[in-house]
Amino acid sequence: MKYEEMNFAKLDTDREARTGFPEVIFCEGKPDEYLLQIYKKLYEKDGRVFGTRASVEQYEMIKAELPGAEYDKVSRILKVVSVNDVEAGSTEETDTGAAPYIAVCTGGTADIPVAEEAAQTAEYFGARVERIYDVGVSGLHRIISKKEVLQGACCTIAIAGMEGALASVIGGLVSNPVIAVPTSVGYGASFGGMSALLTMINSCANGITVVNIDNGYGAGYVATQIYRLAKN
Amino acid sequence: MKYEEMNFAKLDTDREARTGFPEVIFCEGKPDEYLLQIYKKLYEKDGRVFGTRASVEQYEMIKAELPGAEYDKVSRILKVVSVNDVEAGSTEETDTGAAPYIAVCTGGTADIPVAEEAAQTAEYFGARVERIYDVGVSGLHRIISKKEVLQGACCTIAIAGMEGALASVIGGLVSNPVIAVPTSVGYGASFGGMSALLTMINSCANGITVVNIDNGYGAGYVATQIYRLAKN
Amino acid sequence: MKYEEMNFAKLDTDREARTGFPEVIFCEGKPDEYLLQIYKKLYEKDGRVFGTRASVEQYEMIKAELPGAEYDKVSRILKVVSVNDVEAGSTEETDTGAAPYIAVCTGGTADIPVAEEAAQTAEYFGARVERIYDVGVSGLHRIISKKEVLQGACCTIAIAGMEGALASVIGGLVSNPVIAVPTSVGYGASFGGMSALLTMINSCANGITVVNIDNGYGAGYVATQIYRLAKN
Amino acid sequence: MKYEEMNFAKLDTDREARTGFPEVIFCEGKPDEYLLQIYKKLYEKDGRVFGTRASVEQYEMIKAELPGAEYDKVSRILKVVSVNDVEAGSTEETDTGAAPYIAVCTGGTADIPVAEEAAQTAEYFGARVERIYDVGVSGLHRIISKKEVLQGACCTIAIAGMEGALASVIGGLVSNPVIAVPTSVGYGASFGGMSALLTMINSCANGITVVNIDNGYGAGYVATQIYRLAKN
Amino acid sequence: MKYEEMNFAKLDTDREARTGFPEVIFCEGKPDEYLLQIYKKLYEKDGRVFGTRASVEQYEMIKAELPGAEYDKVSRILKVVSVNDVEAGSTEETDTGAAPYIAVCTGGTADIPVAEEAAQTAEYFGARVERIYDVGVSGLHRIISKKEVLQGACCTIAIAGMEGALASVIGGLVSNPVIAVPTSVGYGASFGGMSALLTMINSCANGITVVNIDNGYGAGYVATQIYRLAKN
Amino acid sequence: MKYEEMNFAKLDTDREARTGFPEVIFCEGKPDEYLLQIYKKLYEKDGRVFGTRASVEQYEMIKAELPGAEYDKVSRILKVVSVNDVEAGSTEETDTGAAPYIAVCTGGTADIPVAEEAAQTAEYFGARVERIYDVGVSGLHRIISKKEVLQGACCTIAIAGMEGALASVIGGLVSNPVIAVPTSVGYGASFGGMSALLTMINSCANGITVVNIDNGYGAGYVATQIYRLAKN
Amino acid sequence: MKYEEMNFAKLDTDREARTGFPEVIFCEGKPDEYLLQIYKKLYEKDGRVFGTRASVEQYEMIKAELPGAEYDKVSRILKVVSVNDVEAGSTEETDTGAAPYIAVCTGGTADIPVAEEAAQTAEYFGARVERIYDVGVSGLHRIISKKEVLQGACCTIAIAGMEGALASVIGGLVSNPVIAVPTSVGYGASFGGMSALLTMINSCANGITVVNIDNGYGAGYVATQIYRLAKN
């Protein structure tokens, strides 16, 4: 196994061979100079780069050097795609066949940024995604109206802040795994998402596992792992 | 305003006049001698006594001196009723009219002791109660099958441990207040009920207020206050 | 049951029929574009909109499109009222009859923003409110001088930060329910209101239930539910 | 959808049709009388019962009425199997084909009870399991010697107490999902497993999701969901 | 400055000269052999010993060797007094003059053990004490009826569990210092007294300082320091 | 007892008669308009005003209307003194006699703002103060060199952040009360002062009581109460 | 690198070669059968075994099979030594030369069990130890009287519960590393040693590092690592 020594970083160039997934960059907090070098190194090696939690300023800095850079304000994903990819359209890299698919659900509108991070991550890794937003448990008829889409998915990502009850309700409706993502949406005793995390970890429903608060990327990654097992 | 000085306690004999509710005894942890004196003093004054969180040993000690003592193992309520009450039957003190009523719901079977503390407290104070047990959110068809009973209640007591999502789901179905009671049922990161408490405090549904972990008595008290307002 | 699909949101248009309360918007953190669309959709449907936790910037954005928008800096409520409402005066939508009424109390001056959110929410839903501000327990004569107003209320909203003892003292004085609202007022070990929340949850007084930190809206909602039961 | 009303419980008899998994009983804390009725009702309906977190006393009580009861002291699983199952041998209900399989790993010897709950749950639901015990990160050569078994699994259950670093190390070695189970093994600042839970939730490795402390059953359930997707 | 070396302990024999207070033994958790040696050494040196948090078993062990041992079950104080003290009566060591005095108050009956530890500690150190028990804030007329006794004290010890609001109310009534003692009385979210501790630390009243949960001894010590300053 | 009703506040004009201390204003977070009215009302009534936690902006606003306003940047105290006071010099209001006095100590330089709030509060209330700064326990010779000043004080205010060990060390050296003030100085696991608060609450030394994090005012208030008892 | 596979455990037989330290057994919570097999296997391999946190019952079980077993009630260490070791006397395995040595200090008598676990662990690994017990900071003259012994040590283990200030004071007196061990000694807000741990982690003194609560073994291990570096 090997890696690329960059002094301030050791790029895990063995990762794709070992795990089937390319390196993804967590942009938040990385100094500009380091981030730029990493983007350039990966672009040179793979012809494309995918980063999460990027700011507009980071996008502009990368864009100046790598013109293929694209930024989505909602999900804060900063991609660099090759010219060929752009011409072919971004849908090509995503599986659009009839089955299987990942359902990405949110309790409210404010959870959508985390949901888009999850959904676009899974799509980048080649999975098909169905989005079901704003189906929180305080109006049950909304989630029930989507029951069939949920039950058809190979796995569901349930994203909610505040009290985070969405995961338990979905867990009771489906037969496939539910990946629960607590979000920092809320105030007061929500403690930046800790309350929702505890709700999901203590769920009375079966089939629920949990990732870190606001970790849409992590949920999209695991969902893709499951999608690949379901597909093959 | 006045009280009865007992050295180790000041019985709030003014309470019923001031609040409309008689004194109730929290038995847990009270030394035997003190507890007995309090039961005797209240029985002498009112002809009946109602205590919560009592042990079998406390029941036997009280029973030896006050033969009208009755103990319910599930709710741990230790009552003393007068001879007249016993002859007339305990149902007489409870309102059995068509309306209004309090709905008492639990997420699981293990929450029933807290539910019975709540239900019997409300009944002792003269309210009518409907019990709906084991309707946790992981099998939504159970709670949905009870929707009409819930919607007819003047208020609902929602009792749940683990992740405590029951309150939010009920809150979305009804138009009257929901009193949420977190329970200490659970393990691991349930932290003795703190996780359920946080869930309920952060509920995305409207109309939900919360009492302390396992505080069935407190929920029954408030529900009776609301019942009385609804009745008059 | 039904809802209005807006892609980023599913407006619960069934809510008023199901619960007797119109949809209310939690403005904080909603992207401008989403917030504007929701305000416009609700205004179109109902002729009025009521939002909480709005900023001055959000008010100006909404005002530019919906001239009936009104903003209260203290409570941070952003309403849109129809032309007819404005002409008739805002008092018309509030019940001003002799009885019943909701008492809204604060421990200190700094709790007033939460109190106004609670009071104006209840008034928007048609309830009558009496305000009693700055009656914290460190100067008992202040709250005692208001005892009769408190005892006449169908329910009391007790709002306090720091140590939050106000709810227990009021609970001992009245016979109707007390809805306790911890606030984030304080410093050091107040932990953003968690200390006051724990005080209120552990209250030795009866008849007290608790909502989330700074949740004036939630308290006003439940108080209105109780007010309606008391009124009918 | 339907359920069986037992007063103290509503058996979710619709569950197997809805989710593909039979009802499993969480025995801990259930009163003897309730537990016995539930075991009898399920045995009558399905011809077999599976319960977790059972005590020796509960086993003896069930055994007296249902002679097919079997108890495993390590995992605390209390099964009732039909006569036919016993004759055929317990291996028959488990998939022994070449692939796929679930890897169940522990950091230490003290984590084995949770691991056996997970492994036997998965086996009960028909999955094939490989056990890899005592491969904690303080002696890396142990886990590295098992790398190939790990990489061949459709998913891995990583079980560890104390600092819970096992999940991150495994996550870096495999391409399929890792279900992390924190255990309450440890002392001092391990806080009954909370430290390990936080480690796993914050893992720098990809592909890791987390269940509640000591929740071997939950991990075995999700692993089986993934196993079924991988198998089909 | 000097101390007595006992291998397992270094008795601070300089303490009385340095601080004006004799050494007091915290008995809980001390091995029998060590405790006995310490009691004997101090008795030999001073002719009397005072220990807190003692068990009945410890009392019996000490009594067998030091016949002057006396034990109070409520406060769990284990004293050894000299023959002369016994003959003279225990009141002699306590100041019974008209002024000043320490007021020791509790919120409820269950707080009395902590109150007696505080009161008897102060009396052992020579101060005069007035006891005011069961004056919790949910029945304000009780504490108000004792206002004059409180206002006459040179300092007040306010002892309460659950929400611990007693200290704030007393702080508003008096001009001298209030030493607040949170107790572990309570359940659920009282967290073994942490909730009461936070209430008292965040008190909106002036003149309040706080000691550890259930630390009656510490409160009695400080109160005596203040008493001595007030007396001289 | 009486108060001055100001709508948004009820000035406790009875306070000085009841407690011997004038009203003090906590400025932080008070809206400008409210703050100004309170300052003006108190100045009108008493001829002087004392406020804590004031900002430079608040000072400038008050100064514009009340020219006698004075602001100390370190302690953030905002006083208004009458013309007579200014002429007479601020030392006149402070007791400069030989005895008694309050010792105000800090562990480090960064704790000085809290210390000055404490010291100037005590001086405003008429007490004499000795300042001993930067005597943290990591260089014991510094505190030991001040032992005599400490032992001569009627009480000591011990102010420290980080691990807060200063209070225990002082507690072992003196015979009079120690008021411990944890500060928010520190980083990482100091949790905004909570670590220091816990250190002080758990102190193994006698005679220590604790106030809220950074609560210099509260410590100065209690110290003055003790000073007055010692003086009379 | 290699290990011994025992099914329930993988003995790290490579450890001594890799780290210079033999395997040590953490006995607490290990099932009897597993513990016995591990002791026998290690005794067979190395001729001696060293285990920590053992109970009397475990000692008796091991003793029955391995007659060389020795148990120390205070430290709870369960050793098996070979016949030759016993004849030669236990002092032989410990370095008794003039220098260097490890100082093991405690704040109080109740911390001695943790101190003995640390001291005997270091001695088992061949280091020389000096014990200094009951030198808590509330009587500074005790620790100061031992200053020279402390300053001569190559490293110091500072063991304290309650507020744990001992480490900071020692850190200020010596030039070599201080290993701080918080203990679970205390009550109330000591939170089982968490308060002392936070004190030590936030120490204002230099040269202090911290191990887990009550982890005498871990401290003895690191101290020996440093001792070996100092000796060579």
Add this chain to the structure above:
Amino acid sequence: MKYEEMNFAKLDTDREARTGFPEVIFCEGKPDEYLLQIYKKLYEKDGRVFGTRASVEQYEMIKAELPGAEYDKVSRILKVVSVNDVEAGSTEETDTGAAPYIAVCTGGTADIPVAEEAAQTAEYFGARVERIYDVGVSGLHRIISKKEVLQGACCTIAIAGMEGALASVIGGLVSNPVIAVPTSVGYGASFGGMSALLTMINSCANGITVVNIDNGYGAGYVATQIYRLAKN
């Protein structure tokens, strides 16, 4: 022992004689005027000054008065070196001999600022350092490729945020002490580094001790203490 009194600070001029280490300044939060005086006083006394956690603004202020000031943006260290030092080159003050050396490792790129604070502190105190960055456990081959450098070090500083597993893995590979530094790198349930701190404190590996979150300075200090013992 002596110190230099500066009113707002007592410079511990005795420190170097007592501990072998010169005074180091923690710059963060120190008012400009105080900081400048301290830098000038130390420069005058020692001819060089070393400060941590400095801002660019503080650097510019110091530079204006002490032209020898140097600032490193990554580590935030603000040094003043004498003219002679500058001419001789900064490497001269660092030991560059063959052995021993300190290994400084990080889990990721974002931990480098803390690592540089540690490394440059140790170098300032005269130790030799080897840097090994970005060797987190999710790609084990990176750390394993550096095994020999780690095993050659006299001690290792292991710096990691998020789940902090790096320390345990290194602890299993080396025979010398590991000083673990949790960092605040992470989000969600990392709680500003508390999660990594708990991981490290609970490590299953031997030889690990922990310092405060982000405390690179403290780790560099202790590592130098060990380096000196190893060197002599």
